[in-house]
Every structure is written in C-alpha cells, then in structure tokens.
Amino acid sequence: MRTPAPESEYVWGGRNAVFPNEDARGWLERMAEKGWTAPTWPREYGGGGLSKDEARVLDQEMAALGCRIPLRSFGLWMLGPVLLEYGNEQQKREHLPGIICGDIRWCQGYSEPHAGSDLASLQCRAAADGDHYVISGQKIWTSHADKADWMFCLVRTDPDAPKREGISFILIDMASPGVSVKPIRLISGSSPFCETFFDNVRVPAENLVGKKNAGWTIAKALLAHERALISKLRDARKEEQDTLEDLAAEYIGTDGEHIADPILRDRITRANMDFLCNKLTLRRSAEAVKAGLGPGPETSMFKLYGTELNKVRKELRVLIAGYRGIGWQGPGFTARELTFTREWLRSRANSIEGGTSEIQLNIIAKRVLGLPD
Amino acid sequence: MSFVLTEEQLAIARTAKHVVREYLPVTQLRALRDDGDPVGLSPDAWRALAEVGVAGMTIAEQYGGAGLGWRELGLVAEECGHTLAATPLLSTTVLGAGAIELGGSDAHKRDWLPRVSRGDALLAFALDEDTRFAPGDIALTATANAGDFVLDGEKQFVLDGHIADAFVVVATGPDDGLSLFLVPAGAEGVHAERRLMVDSRNAASVRFDQVQVAEADALGPIGGAADIVSLLCDRAAAVLAAEMLGGMCEAFDRTLAYLKERKQFGVVIGSFQALKHRTARMFCEIELTKSIVAAALQALDDGADDAPMLVSTAKARASDSYLLVAAEAIQMHGGIGVTDELDIGLFYKRARVAELSFGDAAYHRDRFACLLGY
Numbered sequence: 001m002r003t004p005a006p007e008s009e010y011v012w013g014g015r016n017a018v019f020p021n022e023d024a025r026g027w028l029e030r031m032a033e034k035g036w037t038a039p040t041w042p043r044e045y046g047g048g049g050l051s052k053d054e055a056r057v058l059d060q061e062m063a064a065l066g067c068r069i070p071l072r073s074f075g076l077w078m079l080g081p082v083l084l085e086y087g088n089e090q091q092k093r094e095h096l097p098g099i100i101c102g103d104i105r106w107c108q109g110y111s112e113p114h115a116g117s118d119l120a121s122l123q124c125r126a127a128a129d130g131d132h133y134v135i136s137g138q139k140i141w142t143s144h145a146d147k148a149d150w151m152f153c154l155v156r157t158d159p160d161a162p163k164r165e166g167i168s169f170i171l172i173d174m175a176s177p178g179v180s181v182k183p184i185r186l187i188s189g190s191s192p193f194c195e196t197f198f199d200n201v202r203v204p205a206e207n208l209v210g211k212k213n214a215g216w217t218i219a220k221a222l223l224a225h226e227r228a229l230i231s232k233l234r235d236a237r238k239e240e241q242d243t244l245e246d247l248a249a250e251y252i253g254t255d256g257e258h259i260a261d262p263i264l265r266d267r268i269t270r271a272n273m274d275f276l277c278n279k280l281t282l283r284r285s286a287e288a289v290k291a292g293l294g295p296g297p298e299t300s301m302f303k304l305y306g307t308e309l310n311k312v313r314k315e316l317r318v319l320i321a322g323y324r325g326i327g328w329q330g331p332g333f334t335a336r337e338l339t340f341t342r343e344w345l346r347s348r349a350n351s352i353e354g355g356t357s358e359i360q361l362n363i364i365a366k367r368v369l370g371l372p373d
Numbered sequence: 374m375s376f377v378l379t380e381e382q383l384a385i386a387r388t389a390k391h392v393v394r395e396y397l398p399v400t401q402l403r404a405l406r407d408d409g410d411p412v413g414l415s416p417d418a419w420r421a422l423a424e425v426g427v428a429g430m431t432i433a434e435q436y437g438g439a440g441l442g443w444r445e446l447g448l449v450a451e452e453c454g455h456t457l458a459a460t461p462l463l464s465t466t467v468l469g470a471g472a473i474e475l476g477g478s479d480a481h482k483r484d485w486l487p488r489v490s491r492g493d494a495l496l497a498f499a500l501d502e503d504t505r506f507a508p509g510d511i512a513l514t515a516t517a518n519a520g521d522f523v524l525d526g527e528k529q530f531v532l533d534g535h536i537a538d539a540f541v542v543v544a545t546g547p548d549d550g551l552s553l554f555l556v557p558a559g560a561e562g563v564h565a566e567r568r569l570m571v572d573s574r575n576a577a578s579v580r581f582d583q584v585q586v587a588e589a590d591a592l593g594p595i596g597g598a599a600d601i602v603s604l605l606c607d608r609a610a611a612v613l614a615a616e617m618l619g620g621m622c623e624a625f626d627r628t629l630a631y632l633k634e635r636k637q638f639g640v641v642i643g644s645f646q647a648l649k650h651r652t653a654r655m656f657c658e659i660e661l662t663k664s665i666v667a668a669a670l671q672a673l674d675d676g677a678d679d680a681p682m683l684v685s686t687a688k689a690r691a692s693d694s695y696l697l698v699a700a701e702a703i704q705m706h707g708g709i710g711v712t713d714e715l716d717i718g719l720f721y722k723r724a725r726v727a728e729l730s731f732g733d734a735a736y737h738r739d740r741f742a743c744l745l746g747y
Contacts, residue, residue: 245747259747269738272745273686280664284376291377301657364656365649369629372644 001027002066012072013102015149024068031070032101038076041084045096074143075099075106077229079152082222086169086210095150095171108226109139109153109172109196110219117359119154120163120216124198126155126170133157133170133208135178135201141353145181145194148174152222158213169215171207178202188345227299227354244268244313247320264319271312278305300367304360307350314340314347374671376664378448385445388425389452396421397458399716405459406573412536413567413575414459420492422449422460429490432470436486442674443608447615447666454619457716457723459574461495464533467609469496472541475601476553476593485539497537498605499528499579506732508543508606513581515546515554515595522547522591524554524562524584530730534577535567541592542581543602550596554586561585572719572726607684610731611669614684614691617727618666621659621691621698624720628652628702635707642705651701658694665690682744685737692734695724 001023009020011028019025031037034048039055041047050058080099083092098104115122124137135155145151151172158166172179178201184193210218245268248259259265282302317340318325325340327333351357365371378386396418405413422428430446432438439445446466453460470489473481473496488494502512513526524544531540540556540563556563562584565577593601632643632652642648669687672680699721703710710717728734 245742245745249747254747258742265742265747266735266738268747269742273689273738273741274661276683276686277661277665277690280376280668281661284664284667287376293377301660305657305661358650361650361653362646364653369649369652369656371629371632371649371652372641 001068001070003068004066005068010072011070011102012105012144012147014105014147015103016147017102017105027068028070028102035100037071037073037102038080038096038100041080041096041100045092046100047096071102073099073102073105074108074152075104078108078222078225079106081225082152082169082218083209085221086218090206091171091209104149105144105147107142107145107148107151107174107194107196108222109142109145109151111141112138113140117356119219120167122154122156122167124153124155125159126157126168126203128157128205129202131205132202133205135170135172135198135203137198139196139198140193141184142181142194142196143192145174145196146183150174151196152209154215154219157215161213164216166213167215167219168212169209169218170203171209172198172201172203176201176203186346187348188342191346227303244271244316244320247317251320251322251324264316268316268320271309271316274305274309274312278302278309300355300360300363303355304351304357304364307347308357310350311347314344318344374668374675376667382445382448385441386448386452389427389449390455392422392425392427393449393452393456393458397453397460398456399719402457402459402573402719413573414461414533414536416492418458419460423490423492427462428466428492429470429486431466432474432486432490436482437490438486442670443611444667444670444674446612447670450612450615451619451622454616454621455623457572457620457719461533461575463609463612464498464537464575465489465494465496467612468498468532468605469537469539469541471605471608472498472553472592472601473555475604476591476598477555478589480589481555481592494539495533495537497531497534497540497577497579498609499531499534499540499542499581500602500606501530502526502528504529505729506606506736508602511543511545511551513542513544515544515552515586517547518585520588522552522554522586522588522595524556524581524586526581528579528581530568531565531577531579532730533575534579535565536575537565540579543598546596548596551599551602552595553592553598553601555590555592556581556584556586570726572723574723574726603681606731607681608673610688610737611666611673611684613727613731614662614666614687615670617691617695617724618659618662620720620723620727621662621695624695624699624702624717625655625659627717628698628705631706648705652705655694655698655701658697662687662690662694682741685732685741685744688732689734689737689741692724692728692737696721696728699724 011019011024035043035046036048036058039048039050039058040052043049076099080096083095110119112122112124124139126133126135151174153170153172155168155170156166157168178199180197182195184191184195245259248264248268252264253260321337321340324333324337327337327341329338401415426439427449429438430441430449431443434440450462453462470486473485485494500508513524513528515522515524524542537558539558542554542556544552544554546552562582564580564582568576568578570576629652632648633641635642665687669683672683702717703721706715706717709715
C-alpha cells in the first residue's frame with residue numbers, strides 16, 4: 001500500500017466493492033476504523049474528529065510514507081461536506097457512516113441532456129405525492145452510475161418558479177424500481193460516464209436535503225468542493241508523466257545536442273514555459289490568499305488555463321510518438337503508447353467538463369473585469 | 374521567494390508611480406518626438422528620478438546608490454512601462470553601471486557610480502551588431518597593441534548611444550573570448566549617430582574606428598567576460614520584461630475602460646461576447662506574465678541557478694503577451710486605435726521594439742531549451 005496505485009487498482013468501495021487484493025481491503029478497513037478516510041468529520045458519525053491542523057499533519061505523514069489513498073469516493077469528496085453543512089441530524093446519521101467506511105458508493109446526478117453549461121435549466125422532475133416524491137427524467141455524465149448504490153441528485157420541485165428557485169437536492173437509492181443506467185462510450189473508448197433514467201421512481205420525502213426549492217445553494221457549494229478536488233487530483237497526476245523533451249529524445253532523437261525536429265522542439269518549449277508560468281501563478285494566488293489579499297485571480301482562470309495546457313501536452317505526446325502514438329489496442333504498441341492515444345482523446349473533454357472554457361471566460365469577463373451582460 | 378510584496382517594496386512602487394506620472398507622462402514622450410528633441414529624453418526628469426533613488430537603485434550604497442535589488446528596480450520599470458517613460462534606466466543603471474560594478478576597478482567605480490546615482494552621467498552598452506540580438510556572435514575586435522588594445526568594428530541599436538558619456542563595448546579578442554572595455558564617448562575614433570526608431574526612444578549606431586584603449590579600462594577579465602555579458606543581458610531582459618508588463622497592463626486597462634464606454638448598436642461594445650472572451654484571455658496572459666516577471670527578478674536577486682531559465686521564460690512571455698494585448702487594444706478601439714492621436718498605437722510600437730531588444734520570444738525559447746539540455 002506504499003506504491004502508487006494504477007487506475008485499475010483504485011478502491012471505490014460500495015455494496016459491490018472490488019478490491020485488487022486483500023491488502024487494499026485491510027488498508028481501507030483499518031483507516032476507516034480510525035475514521036481517517038474522513039479525518040476532519042465528527043467522531044459521532046465515524047469520522048476522525050481531527051482539527052484542520054491535525055488533518056494536515058496526517059496528510060503530510062501519509063504522503064511522506066507514500067501511502068495509497070485508501071478510498072476514492074464522491075461521498076467523501078462532495079456529498080459529505082455538504083451533508084455536514086445542510087443535512088439534518090437523521091440524514092447525517094443515516095449516510096455519513098456508510099461513506100466513511102466505504103460501504104455505500106455515491107454518484108452525482110447533475111447534468112442533463114438539455115442542461116449542460118446552463119445547469120440551472122435542469123428538468124428532471126420531482127413531484128410531491130404524499131410522503132414521497134416521484135422522480136421522472138434523465139441525468140447524463142453521471143460518473144460510475146452503473147456501480148453506485150446511491151445518487152445525490154438535483155431535481156425540479158417547482159416548474160413554475162424562476163429556474164434557480166425551483167430546484168431541490170435529493171438522495172436517491174439506485175436500487176429503487178424505475179432507475180436504469182446506460183454507460184457512455186467516449187471517443188477515447190469506454191468511460192466511467194453513464195446516462196441515468198428515472199421512470200416514476202418513488203423517493204421518501206425525508207431524503208430531500210435542506211429546504212424544498214432551495215437546492216441551488218447546496219448545488220453550488222458542492223461544485224466548489226468538486227473544483228477543489230479536480231485541481232488537487234490533477235496536480236498529483238502531473239508529476240508522474242515523462243517530460244516532453246525526454247519523450248522527444250526517445251522518439252525523434254537529437255542532432256547531438258537538440259531535439260532533431262526544431263518545430264516540435266519549439267512547441268514543447270512553449271508548453272513547458274506555459275506550464276511553468278501557470279504553476280507560478282497558482283503559487284502567487286495561494287500566497288495572496290494566505291496574506292489576506294483576497295482570492296487573487298479567479299479560479300476560473302486556472303480551470304481554463306490548466307485544462308488547455310493539458311490538452312496541448314497530450315496532443316504533443318501523440319505528435320512526438322508519431323505512428324506509435326495513434327495505436328488503438330492490441331500488440332505492436334507499448335502500454336504507455338496506448339495511453340498516449342487514449343489520454344489525448346480523453347483530454348478533449350477537459351475543457352468541457354466542470355464548466356467549459358467558454359463559461360470560464362464568461363465568468364472572468366463578468367466577475368473579474370466587470371464587463372456588462 | 375515570496376510573491377507578496379514587502380512594505381518597503383510597496384512604498385517603492387508607490388513613489389515610482391507618483392514620480393513617473395508627474396515627470397514622465399505619455400505626453401512627455403510625445404513632446405520629445407514631435408519637437409524632434411536632439412537628446413531624446415528629459416535630463417530633468419531623470420534627475421528627479423535620481424533624487425528618489427531610481428538612477429542608483431541597484432548601485433551599492435558606498436557609491437551613492439540605494440543598494441536594492443532587481444525586484445525593486447523591476448517595480449520602477451513597470452511604472453515606466455505604464456507611461457512609456459523615456460529614461461536611461463536600461464542603458465545606464467542596469468547595463469552601464471552594472472558592467473562597472475561587476476568588472477570595473479575601484480577607480481572605475483569611484484569615478485562613475487556616484488555620478489550615475491546622482492543622474493549626472495549616462496552610459497551605453499554597445500553589444501548588438503547586426504539585425505538582431507546575438508550576444509554570442511560579436512565581430513568587433515580587440516587587438517593587442519603594445520600593452521594596450523585597439524577596438525575596431527561597428528555597433529547597432531545602442532540604447533542612448535548618441536548621448537552617453539561613455540560606452541561599455543563588447544569585443545571579441547584579443548583571442549576568441551569576449552572582452553569588455555569602458556570607452557569615453559569623446560575618445561578618438563568613436564563616431565555615434567542617432568537612429569530614429571519606431572517607438573521614439575533612443576538608439577544609435579556607433580562606429581569604433583581603431584580606438585585605442587588601455588588594459589586598465591577593461592571591465593572583467595580580458596578574453597573572459599562572457600559570463601558578465603550574459604548576466605548583464607539577463608538583468609536587462611528581466612527589467613525590460615517588467616517594463617513590458619507595465620505597458621501591457623496600461624494598454625489593457627485603457628481598452629477595458631473603452632469597452633465599457635463605447636456604444637454601437639445601442640449597447641456598450643463590452644457586452645459583445647466576441648470581445649469579452651478575447652479580453653478575458655488577455656487578462657489570463659497578463660496574470661501569467663506578472664508571476665514569471667516577479668520570479669525572474671527575484672531569481673536574479675537570489676543568484677539562483679535557474680535564473681537564466683526564468684529570465685528567458687519571462688522575456689518570451691512578456692514579448693508574446695505585450696504584442697497580443699497591444700494589437701488587440703488597437704483592434705478593439707477600432708478606427709481611432711490606428712490614429713496617432715490615441716496613445717494606444719504608441720504602446721503597440723513600444724511592444725515591437727521591446728520584443729526585439731535583448732532577444733525576442735523565439736530567441737528565448739531556443740535558449741530555454743538549450744539551458745534544459747534539449
């Protein structure tokens with residue numbers, strides 16, 4: 001449990017949890033016993049009960065030992081913090097312990113076919129019926145919906161109110177009659193994304209989190225947790241990759257001193273410089289926040305620039321590897337070469353998911369630069 | 374390093390802003406240009422800057438300077454960028470005085486540095502010879518001659534060359550290595566001729582026609598001055614990048630204000646998404662430039678090993694970003710953007726000249742790759 005985990009060995013928990021080996025199961029059980037899968041959550045729900053400073057020390061020690069993440073979970077990363085803030089006591093007691101020990105796996109029901117960038121226009125309907133809501137409609141881009149036990153979901157509870165004021169945040173058991181799931185294939189091949197359909201699914205009214213029709217506030221709070229998570233995971237991944245210049249030396253060769261293709265060499269340098277400037281700007285922004293100088297440049301800028309840089313980088317890996325960077329599967333290509341292909345294609349989604357680049361530009365124009373609608 | 378400025382640095386930036394805007398507004402550059410001013414800068418304004426410590430900011434206190442760092446001088450340069458201030462900051466403070474401090478004798482330092490700090494002496498750095506920055510390719514020769522040396526060759530694009538009191542001349546020789554010599558402007562065989570550049574700032578062609586120099590006037594080891602030249606060019610590139618940052622911020626702010634005020638089709642043009650997105654992208658480019666410029670200047674102050682790599686990134690980024698912002702500033706201003714009446718065109722012109730000075734983006738990307746070993 002002290003070597004980096006390849007994606008195939010990630011532990012996601014759930015009723016049908018799959019562990020790559022017994023060590024992974026044991027590691028999760030021991031961490032969950034101490035509540036250290038959720039170090040800062042209160043002890044009464046099974047959390048670690050640590051202060052933020054204590055949790056930071058735990059993080060640092062685990063990183064220093066090279067420990068694997070015992071449990072990957074949208075419950076831990078997204079739903080839990082929101083339940084702690086907006087959930088009632090009964091909801092916390094019912095759901096937090098299962099998240100902490102990894103017994104229940106959650107998925108996120110946000111986007112819909114007609115509500116992508118304009119999320120607040122979502123139409124999935126929850127109609128009150130006695131002490132239940134009846135859900136009908138569709139969600140899309142639901143990561144791991146086919147493996148999840150429960151979904152936290154945005155539904156429309158008042159179709160007549162202005163679009164942001166008729167949305168509620170509700171918890172749905174995926175085993176309920178009327179729920180069906182269909183995986184989505186991407187240009188990069190199979191993916192964790194799914195479509196989820198609700199055909200008159202009955203959900204107890206007590207599963208509604210916060211006030212009815214006040215779900216948009218919770219939705220936004222959860223998105224902030226999601227964005228923080230995306231940038232954290234992305235940073236961790238970057239470190240593992242070969243440098244572009246090393247790949248170029250390997251696939252293209254050198255003229256003794258320089259990468260033999262001067263045009264690719266220049267493009268690699270642009271990418272390297274942009275990466276350096278972005279890294280420094282992230283640091284500058286963090287320092288400004290720490291010094292109490294406000295949030296600095298908006299996070300939208302980092303989402304925009306980070307994802308575009310990643311696309312450039314993945315594309316360059318393919319161009320560097322040439323024919324060996326466009327293989328699809330089977331013999332004749334190394335495992336790494338096949339990841340060049342898949343990651344290049346997958347990266348096209350980076351500037352779409354989590355708010356498109358265009359949405360980020362809108363946010364910068366409006367909130368940072370004060371340009372009018 | 375820390376990106377957050379100290380109280381002292383903030384005070385320096387405030388003072389610089391105040392003095393530069395009072396003595397060196399854009400109208401001053403226009404006046405120099407339109408009057409055909411033979412000097413090409415205002416000695417009075419330079420003395421005013423010297424009085425608040427700018428001329429000798431990076432010169433040691435024992436020679437009348439302020440003994441501050443490149444990060445601080447960068448803050449001043451940034452303010453100069455806002456108003457396109459014509460000053461001898463690069464030629465005299467960064468390059469001339471820098472060469473004397475790095476390679477000069479005690480006598481050189483005592484003779485020149487206090488005068489530079491007071492704003493009373495101007496120096497020029499004679500490096501380039503052809504159509505672009507190429508510090509590794511110097512044809513001007515220094516030939517040994519009975520214990521002394523003879524300089525022969527011609528320099529181009531020497532900043533403030535026609536008004537300098539002395540030149541720091543980069544020469545090849547007496548063998549293959551580079552040498553630096555301090556040559557008074559009045560020395561026999563020195564012919565400086567002003568060149569009017571597109572940004573209305575000072576540059577000259579300077580011919581060194583069999584000029585006799587003494588061994589005592591060498592700055593740094595004879596035949597072994599390449600490291601000094603390289604460090605000087607890095608400092609100049611970093612300080613220039615800071616000036617470019619100020620220039621692009623000013624062009625951007627003026628454009629942003631115009632987008633919020635100019636109406637067409639009954640609405641302010643800043644409400645059009647075609648302009649909003651480009652403006653937001655410019656904002657991002659400027660934010661990235663701010664970070665790398667600060668990092669490069671600080672690395673020079675720290676004497677960090679990666680300073681050359683950071684400086685090259687800063688100059689490449691500043692060149693690309695300034696040109697982008699200035700070109701977009703013209704486009705977004707529309708017709709009035711291409712008139713001489715509006716200042717925006719002056720920023721565009723300065724962006725081009727600054728890009729080519731001390732290495733353009735392509736030069737610095739190549740250097741970055743070489744420094745990283747590919």
